[in-house]
Amino acid sequence: MKEATIMQNHTNLEKYGLKDVTVNWNLSPEELQEITVEKGMGKETPNGTLAINTGKFTGRSPQDRFLVKDEYTADKVWWGKTNKPISTENFNALKNEIIKYLSGKEIYARDGYVCADPEYRTNIRTVTELPWSNMFVYNMFLRPSQKELENFEEDWLILCAPGYVCPEPKEYGIRQGNFSILDFTQKIALIGGSAYTGEMKKGIFSALNLILPTEKNVLPMHCSANVGKKGDTAIFFGLSGTGKTTLSADPERKLIGDDEHGWTADNTIFNFEGGCYAKVIDLSEEKEPDIFRAVKPGAILENIVFQEDGEPDYMDGSITQNTRVSYPIHHIDNIQETLYANNPKNIFFLTCDAFGVLPPVSKLTPGQAAYHFISGYTAKVAGTEAGITEPVPSFSACFGEPFMPLHPTAYGEMLSKKMTEAGVNVWLINTGWSAGPYGVGSRIKLKHTRAMITAILNGELDNVEYEQNFIFGLFMPKYCPGVPTEMLDPMNTWLQKGAYVGKAIQLAHSFHLNFEKFAQQASEQIIEGGPLIDEHHHLHEHF
Numbered sequence: 001m002k003e004a005t006i007m008q009n010h011t012n013l014e015k016y017g018l019k020d021v022t023v024n025w026n027l028s029p030e031e032l033q034e035i036t037v038e039k040g041m042g043k044e045t046p047n048g049t050l051a052i053n054t055g056k057f058t059g060r061s062p063q064d065r066f067l068v069k070d071e072y073t074a075d076k077v078w079w080g081k082t083n084k085p086i087s088t089e090n091f092n093a094l095k096n097e098i099i100k101y102l103s104g105k106e107i108y109a110r111d112g113y114v115c116a117d118p119e120y121r122t123n124i125r126t127v128t129e130l131p132w133s134n135m136f137v138y139n140m141f142l143r144p145s146q147k148e149l150e151n152f153e154e155d156w157l158i159l160c161a162p163g164y165v166c167p168e169p170k171e172y173g174i175r176q177g178n179f180s181i182l183d184f185t186q187k188i189a190l191i192g193g194s195a196y197t198g199e200m201k202k203g204i205f206s207a208l209n210l211i212l213p214t215e216k217n218v219l220p221m222h223c224s225a226n227v228g229k230k231g232d233t234a235i236f237f238g239l240s241g242t243g244k245t246t247l248s249a250d251p252e253r254k255l256i257g258d259d260e261h262g263w264t265a266d267n268t269i270f271n272f273e274g275g276c277y278a279k280v281i282d283l284s285e286e287k288e289p290d291i292f293r294a295v296k297p298g299a300i301l302e303n304i305v306f307q308e309d310g311e312p313d314y315m316d317g318s319i320t321q322n323t324r325v326s327y328p329i330h331h332i333d334n335i336q337e338t339l340y341a342n343n344p345k346n347i348f349f350l351t352c353d354a355f356g357v358l359p360p361v362s363k364l365t366p367g368q369a370a371y372h373f374i375s376g377y378t379a380k381v382a383g384t385e386a387g388i389t390e391p392v393p394s395f396s397a398c399f400g401e402p403f404m405p406l407h408p409t410a411y412g413e414m415l416s417k418k419m420t421e422a423g424v425n426v427w428l429i430n431t432g433w434s435a436g437p438y439g440v441g442s443r444i445k446l447k448h449t450r451a452m453i454t455a456i457l458n459g460e461l462d463n464v465e466y467e468q469n470f471i472f473g474l475f476m477p478k479y480c481p482g483v484p485t486e487m488l489d490p491m492n493t494w495l496q497k498g499a500y501v502g503k504a505i506q507l508a509h510s511f512h513l514n515f516e517k518f519a520q521q522a523s524e525q526i527i528e529g530g531p532l533i534d535e536h537h538h539l540h541e542h543f
Contacts, residue, residue: 013127016157017096019103024131026110026149029298032135042132046310048297052132055162057178057194058303058320060202062402064175064194066091067206068183076214078407090173091183091190094166098192101164102127108134111152112141114204116339117270120216120262124204125154129161136197136300139326141204142274142339156187156207162195182207197302197326201277202403205260208272210405212262219263219414222400224248225256225271227341233269234457235261237399238350239378243431245278246446247350247453249290254336257329263344267422270340275328280304281321283314294331301325346456347419347426349399354379354391356433356441357504359490360483361452362474363466364529369419369426370412371529373398374518375511381438391438393510397518409521416526427456428474435493437503444487451482471504473532508533 013023027035033050036042042052062082067073069085077083108131113123124141128134137158144152165177178193180203189203205220212218223237224244233256238244245258257271258278264270278291280301285292295301295312302324305316317323329335349372351358364372376396397408404411419426431449435441455461466475467489476488486492494500508531515522515530 013107013109016127016159017099017103018107018127021103022106024106024108024134027108027131027134029135029138032108032131032138033297035131036135039131041130045295045301045306045312047295049295049299049301050132050135051301051304051306051312053319054195054197054302057196059196059322060198060402061178061180061194061196064179065206065402066174066179066181067405068181068185070183070185072184073210073405076210077405082401083405086173086181088183088185091181094172094174094179094181094192095159095188095190097166098159098161098164098190101161102129102159105129110134110137111149111154112137112143112274114141114208114272115262115270116142116272116274117262117264117268120212120218120264120270122208123152123155124158125152125156126158126160126200128158129163130195132300133160133162133195133197133200136326137200139275139298139300139328140197140201140273140277143328156189156204158189158191158200158203160191160200162191162193165193184210197300198277198324201273205272206403206405208260208262209403213406213410213414217265219411219418220272221261221263222259222398222403223261224258225261225269225341226250226253227256227336228253228457231341232343232345232457233341235263235269235344235347236350237348237373238431239376239394239396239399240279241380242350242352242378243446243449244350245291246288247348247431247449249288249332249334251334253457254334255329255332256336256339256341263418266342267344268340268342269344271329273329274339275326276332277324277326280312280314280323280325281317290332291325294327295325296327296331299325299327299331344422344424347424348453348456349373349426349428350431351378351428352432353377353430353507354381354432354438355393355503355507356435356437356494357490357500357507358428358430358432358472359469359474359476360430360434360444360448360487361456361461361480362428362469362472362476363461364426364428364474366416366420366426367525367529368473369529370416370522370526371515372428373415374408374412374522374526375514376401377511377514379432393507393514395514407518407521409518409526412526413523425456429453430490434487434490436495436499441493448483448487452480455481455483471501471508471531471533473530505533
C-alpha cells in the first residue's frame, strides 16, 4: 500500500467511542479503488472505472428511515409516513451497537463539507466500514484543501456500517435489520445494514432540508441548476425520468449542479454537493454524452452487469433498474467552478405527463407555482405487466418528498415568496406525451422541449400572447420559436376532443385528491393555483 496522502493521526476516533480501530484517513480515490479491488470488493472496467455491487439494497429504503424525535424536532417535523419518529434512547442504543461493531476493525474516515456557498458551509466527517463507501463520499461531498483539513471540526458525523444488521429490530423501535437515522441534536447520521451509497447522500440532504429553512432562511431544493453567459441562473425541478439531468446539460450554459441546491435570501443559488450521482440504465453516448464521458477512473459504477468483453452493459437492469454512477463534478467539462451563482431568472418544473393532457409549456402564477411545487406531479408509464397500459399518476411533494422533514407547504410558501421578490418566472414543462396518452400519442421530441427552454431563457416568451387552459388553468403561449404552433394547446393535437376532456378531468381529479392532505395548511392563493375544475363541473360551454 502506498503511504496515505494526508495523514491525520492527531485526530483520534476514540472520542466517538471507537476502540482499537485501524483508521485510513482521507485516502485518495486511487488508493481507495486499489484497496477495494485488492480486497475483492469490486472490479475495474476496461477503462479503469471501479464497479461495485451494493448487495441486498440497490436503492434507498424509505420505510427504514427515521428522525430522532426530541426537543429540536418535535414541533418542526411533519411526522408521518415519510418522517418516522424514533426515541433518543433507541438511537443511542443503535449507535452504541454500531460503535461496538466497528471497534477493532480497519475503517475509513474522511473529512469533507457540503454547501458550496462559504457562508453556509457545513463540515461532514464520515466514518465508513467499506473503502468504496469512502470513495463515494469523496466524489459526492465537497473536497477541502490540504490547509482546510488541518484544523477540521465537523458539524455532522456519518457512521456507516453496512455489515451491522440489527438482530432485534422491534426492541429498538425500527422495522427490520437495516436503518438510516438522523439525530439533529447530536448531529449524527447513522446507517446500518445497507451498503447503498445513496443513504449517506440523501441523509445529509434531509438534514439540510430541515436546518437551512428553519435556521438560515435558505430554501433547499431537489433540483438541477445552470447559469448563462449573462449570469442568469435557471433551476430545473423534476422527478426521475422527466429530463432534469438531460435538460440542465446545455452547451451554452455552465452547470452549477445536477441534484441539490439552496436558494439564499440574497438570491444566490448554491450546490450542496461536489459530485453527481446519475442513473445509467440505458446510458449511451448519444443520449447523455456528459454522463457517458464522466464514467472514467475516479467514478464508481453501482450494480451494473458486464458484457463478455468486460465492458458495462447499461441496457441490462437484471440486478436493478436503479443502476448508478457517482463521479466528482470536475468529470463534467462545462461547470461553474465555484458551484454557485446569482440572479435566478427562470424555474422549470419538469413533468412527464403520460396522459398527454398537460400543455408542453405553460407559465405559472405564484399560486400555481406553489400548488404544482407542493404537488410534484409526474406520471409513470405502467410496467411491463401484461394488460396494464394505463399511466399511473405519481406525486412527490416539492419534487422530493422522501427527503423533506418539514410540511410541504412550508417549502411552497417560501418558493412563492422568493419567486415574487426576485421576479422569477416559473414554467411547467411537459416532457411526456402529446396527441393522446401513452400507447396512442407520442412522446414530445427532445428537440422541441429544448427549443421551448431556449426560447424562455432568451426572453422570447416574455411578450407573446397566452391563452388559459380551461381545465388546468395554465397559461399556454400561442407561439414559441422552433415549436409547431398546433402543439402548444394539447387539445389541438387530439383527434377526439371529447377524449381529451375526459382524460384531462381524470388527471385534474387526481391532483385534487392528492392535494387534500395539504389543503388545511395551504393559503387561499395556493389552493386556487390548482386545476379549475373537478369532475362535478359541466363542460358544455366548450363544445
